[in-house]
Amino acid sequence: MLDLISNQKISMPKAIIFDTDNTLYSYEPAHKAAIKSVAIKVKELFGINEIDFMGAYKTSRTEIKECLENTASSHSRLLYFQKTIERLDMGTRILTTLDLEQTYWRTFLANAMLFPGVKEFLQQLQNNGVKTANITDLTAQIQFRKMVYFGLDEYFDYVVTSEESGCDKPDIRPFKMALNKLKIGPENVWMIGDSPESDIYGAKTHFKMMTLQKIHKGVKVGIEQFSPDISFNHYSELIKLIKNLPE
């Protein structure tokens, strides 16, 4: 259900910036299936059970994130798996690490499904002449692969990855880079994302953009400084909203 949270006047945007993970598709089921397939492979290769693997994986991921902070590499599954294998006292296994990363993303893509109505909404924006950009926190390679897999590569005018901007959201840099590419002022731009801390807070604090939060299972509406202007469950609600806005 579309919920107008703030009193901000809504007018037709000239551009909309989207987050990718958990905004265009549901991240968690795909991740769960992917990490499970990696755990199975690790068991086949090293005889390490799933619980031990998951424990080592979580610790390794936390360490990498702490070490690399808000950078694209801090999300690298390749580094996570390298560290996990090392933590499991198997040394650095280069081929296996690459294999696990490929297994992870292959299974991830196989289980990732776009939210209903995403393509229709993007098509609607194209028809209305609204430009689109995508800001996403991960390495360009895998995010581009996701776009191609979902068939969204032709829908977005621009993409900014944290690898390109040098920093994850809510840092100002990826937003600034996207606006520069779009060549449109932030007052005419909407930001759609799922994360109140990264997407909503970043877009509101730095540029006072109109912010829309995608709500689904496991995502709660942000409050106070993380509160979006609009929250919605289904992209069909945004299609309706856009159709009813004056040009």
Add this chain to the structure above:
Amino acid sequence: MHQVSRSLGLIWPDLFRDRIFITGLILKLFFVLLFIPDIQQEWFVSFMVQTFEQPSIDPWSSYLDLGGSLLSFPYGPIMFLAHFPSTFIGWIIDSSTGLNYFSGLGFRVSLLMADVLILAILLQQYEHRWKGLLIHYWLSPLVIFITYWHGQIDLIPVAILVLSIALLKKKKMLQSGLFFAGAVAAKHSMLIVLPFIAVYLWFKRGIVANVYKFIVFFLFAFLIIEGPLLFSDGFQQMVVNNRESGKIFWLYIPMSDTLKIYIVPLVYSLLLYSAWKLRRMNFDLLLATLGVAFCVVILLTPATPGWFLWISPMLAIHFSKGNAGFTSLGILFNWVFVSYNLIYSSGSDILFIQDFSMPILLSDFFIQPEVKSLLYTLIIALVTLITLKMFRDGVKGSDYYLGKKPIVIGISGGFGVGKTTFSSALAKLFGNEQVLKITEDSYYNWSPSSPMWKTVTPLNPRSSSLSKMIYDLRNMVESGLFKGYVYNAKCKEFKYKTKQRPRQVILLDSAFALYSKQLVEMEDVSFFLDMDDGLLTNNQKVNLRMVDLIEKDIDFKEYIQPQKLESDVAYKLLPVNQEITKIKLANNHVKLQVRIKDGLYCQELLRVLIGVCGLQVNVNQLTNKMDGLEIDIQGDIDVEDVKFASKIMIPELNEFIDDENGFLSGKLGLMQLIALIEIDHALKRRKV
């Protein structure tokens, strides 16, 4: 881009967010809570409650000993177990409160769960028809009426059957066989489809490992479940010899006083033979065939309303295709069926409403036998139309309906370029047992020791009897007279045989596979293989001798190379850096160059190769655009990536190949993938 089908675990969250589903669920919960079908209360629930009150390992005999009706529970032990948990909980509540409501409620809840399970499995298999399936299955008046108003419980065996079929599609033979045993042990009528499943499995042998496991585990599980009950008099009377089983002999043509022709077995046998003659069956066609098999029994016997539930998943699949005419026919059938049974079949008591009866039932008009018969005839006419259309669409709608004609694949190229390796890779995909190979060595004019080989190279058409090759291939395609190399499972290699049963795939592996126009016309798809001189193959010693021989001759350029233009796809392996020569074939510095004549699918292919497999791909524009498109592919590819790419690019063809073990990694895997995409398109063109 096609997205691969998701696990059931990923379907549920989306399902419970769907408004149509929630609407249907609320409606069905309303029925479950408030409507108490007469037949359930009188027979099924009564049987279960009796068993809870006086537990027995043979509830059927115990029930009859206590004077129960033979009609109370004509179902197997799995039906009992499926209803057991929720009915038992209801019975405990009833026992402690002194009510007589919750046992029945529990019984109805298990039906609702089966209903949801069927929907989820259908959505998993046909996610692209999400809305259609929700409308035509979940909101189907037929399913709602029969299950929640009339009270028949056939949804349980149907749910188990659908689950078994879905597992069959995933090539999980063991689990599928076990679940099928469960379906039959819930209701014996499910055996109707066993011969059709056996035909489907027969077509899959060679592609799917251990197809026999289905039958073995089905029989094993079924014997374990029902074996002990075969000695139970009560089970024999109520289940095995119930009044419904005799209905297959109900319709007959009397030939004399003692001789009859039974129509149901006759039509059923003819249908089975038709299925056998299809020679190739995909999942959709299997479902359509199963639907038709059920329809034969329903149409030609005095079927009870519950039997119509057997075909409800198949009807929903077909109605959800979006064909307006067929959908209208379905809607009409649903309402005529519901109207008829509302008048002539028993219904439900409604909670809080005493002595409810439909005003329409009071009308004398509907009591007249002629009116009843006319309405029944209308139902049969509609089911007949739907059945015929379902079978026709199932057969014709299958992308790979090819009748008796096998797929003919031509593979041409010079010596030592890997034709045999490539044809073996394709044979592995299609299942060695389904493939017949024709190779040029069967058509040489001279024996290997003949002095003629000193003057004529094997690349000269004079060395081979091409007319005989054409004659043999034509015979195979048109007359089904097969001869050539077939797989010998004992020796694990292909051996030459002159008389062979028909095969689904013919691989023509010959340097002259595209030399003659007649051969090209008979081939559904053709490939040309080439290799850069700078590459070293594994059997280099032999090749050097051949290459020496060929280089001295102009035969290759004159007779073999021109065939490249005739091929649908031409592969060439060459070094990434042309200046570096003598690279081993397995080296990463080797790239695959592919020239595709009809590059309709190239955009999709590029997206998969770059986006999904992470390969480096260059598209080269050919001078003459009519020559097609040329792409260079570099990079290493894992077998799992090839499998994944095939699921995206050729989801339908995946059913006809051994996608578990047939794919290879590296360049050969890529060649397999592209070949399959080309074959997929060629078969679809052939269908048109």
